[in-house]
Amino acid sequence: MVHHKLPNTGPEREALRETxxxxxxxxxxxxxxxxxxxxxxxxxxDPAVGAGAFFRAAKKLQSMSHKTLTLSGTEIDPQALEEALANGLCKDDLANVEITDFVLKKPDSLYEGIVANPPYIRHHRLSRHTKAKFRALSMKLIGKPLDGRAGLHIFFLIRALQLLAANGRLAFIVPADTCEGIFAADLWKWITAHYCLEAVVSFTPEATPFPGVDTNPLVLMIANTTPQGDFFWVRCTKPDTEQLREWVLSDFTKAGDDLISYQRRLSEALCFGLSRPPVEGVSFDLTLGTFAKVVRGIATGANDFFFLTTEQAKIIGIPDEFLIPAIGRTRDVPGNDITIETLAMLKKAGRPTLLFSPDKRPLGQFPAAVQAYLRQGIDMGIHERSLISTRRPWYKMESREVPPILFSYLGRRNARFIRNYAGVLPLTGFLCVYPHSTNPDFIDRLFKVLQHPQTIVNLALVGKSYGNGAIKVEPRALERLPLPPEVVSETKLVANKKYEQMALLF
Structure with a gap:
């Protein structure tokens, strides 16, 4: 068995993210x-041969089953094939591997069996030129361009499905965003209309194939046969188990104690998420969107320039009218509320707590100290950074009303709702929750609902999952968060038919 230890930090870890x-x-x-x-x-x-894991597996299973598999594939990185040789493959095993770009190469044949762990390169690491080509590819294959946040692995999947022969089988291991991303609905509408999803394998955090990686992996097993209304969904609870292999070889009939297996309706899974377990007894009649709207926190584009400590602001000489109390990191909020005492603690620790928020007036009309600091920003190239360069003028900061409630939507600590007693504005580590009523009693009662354990459990129904059980919930998804009807009833909150005006039921 070949074991790979992943670097945790430094250039080697960054190289992993790039490739x-x-x-x-x-x-x-x-x-x-x-x-x-x-x-x-x-x-x-195998369209991404890499270190040869699937070729090695094929050779082992050939020996066990006395069946013959012809091996072929593509790889874009010749050095990866050197690693495959070092891991026990021989040159004959790699004789039919072509060094090429699988996704963008013009296809010349179909394949009856495709297996892959495609490169996990997130969208922000792809060039505009590459994204444009991928957009054209999805337009050609799916009939519409996928959202620009789709990573490279998504295009490996759709290209591989295009090349899957009739009655052929495909097995891909992919991050859960394949089923959870903003592009997922369009992607899976196309897949399930043309192919048969036979099985999805998920893993508990303890059983993850990639310890220490911020991703929640899934194995997709898809056949180029008539689409069906049911499929097998299994959760693997133990690493290094042979039961997963035996379950697959038994045609999904022999699930041992290390596996939790369900037969699911495809319609239910597409509604609640292919990456999530079956959902029963959850009502979506009342959601957070019934009672509040959600907006992302402020994106400065350059926290190192716009997010300051009190000492920095004092040295620069920025007047108070351009400074707004703000919170930047989820770990800067140890509890479930932000108070004046929280800010005092952060100031004492030397943490930034002030957002430098210039308006759109011409640079020459600011006070002298602000002018000098903005010119310093130009010298530093701040105005050329990607997000900032789209603003007119570049230094005009986004604006938000102070949200009574924040949501910490991704972090090492569990995602949680936070009561904003200090009146701070959040940066992008948080979402802003604006209740439809400014009545303090209403806000307190809504916050009580949001703190309820069952509400927190329901976050998994709307969030994107990452490694170690972490989730990320985007604004529109958070508005779809189902609130337990019995808990809402206990708090005596009622929305009118249009969900626009809120009232308290006393």
Missing amino acids: GQFWTPDWVAEAMVGYLIAGGCQNLF
Whole structure:
């Protein structure tokens, strides 16, 4: 068995993010190749051969099953194939591997069995030129361009499906955003209309194939056959288990104690999320959007320039009229509320608590100290940063009303709602929750609902999942958060039919 230790920090970790190369462990690779063998595939194609995990798995399963698999594939990084040789493959194993760009290369053949761990490169690391080509590809294959936040792995998947022969099988291991991202609805509408989703494998945090990686992986098993209304959904609870491979080879009939298996309706799974367990007994009649609107926190574009400590602001000489109390990091809020005492503690610790917020007046009309600081920003190239360069003028800060409630939507501490007693504006580590009523009693009661354990549990129904159980919830998704009707009733909150004006039921 080949083990890969991932670097935690430094240049090596950054290189991983650039290449998206996170090698598949043997026990997962064997299960994925087993899906192809169980379907009678005699040819295995890997569009991202890398260190050769699937080729090694194929050789092992060939020996166990006495079946022959012809190996072929593509790889864009020749150095990765050197690692494959070091991991036990021989040159003959790699004889049919072509060094090329799988996604953008013009396809020339179909494949009966495709298996892959595509590079996990997030959208912000892709060039505009590459994104434009991917946009054209999705337009051609799906009939509409996918949202620009789709990463490289998404386009590996749709290209591979295009090249899957009739009755062929495909097994991909991908991050959960494949099923949760803003593009997911369009993607899965196309997939499930043209292909048969046979199984989805998820993993508990303890069983993750990629320890220490901020991603929640899923294995997708798809056949190029008539789409069906049901599929198998399994959660693997133990790493290095052979039961996953045996379950796949048994045609999904032998699920051992290390697996929790369900047969699910496709319609239910597409509604609640392919990455999430089956949902029962959850009402979406009342959601956070019934009682509040959600807006993202302020994106400064350059926290190092616009988010200041009191000492920095004093030295620069920025007048108070251009400074707004703000909070930047989720870990700067240790509890479930922000108070004046919280800000005092942060100031004492030397943490930034002031947002430098210039308006749109001409630079020459600011006080002298502000003019000097803005000119310093120009010298530093702040005005050329991607987000800031779109603003007119570049230094005009986004504005928000002070939100009574914040939501810490991604962090090492559990996602949570926070009561904003200090009147701060949040940066992008938080979402702003604006109740439809400014009545203090109403806000307190709504906050009580949001703090309820069942409400917190429901966050998993609307959030995007990452490693170690972390979730990220975007503004529109948070508005879809279901609130337990019995808890809402206990707080005596009522919305009118249009959900525009709120009233208290006394």
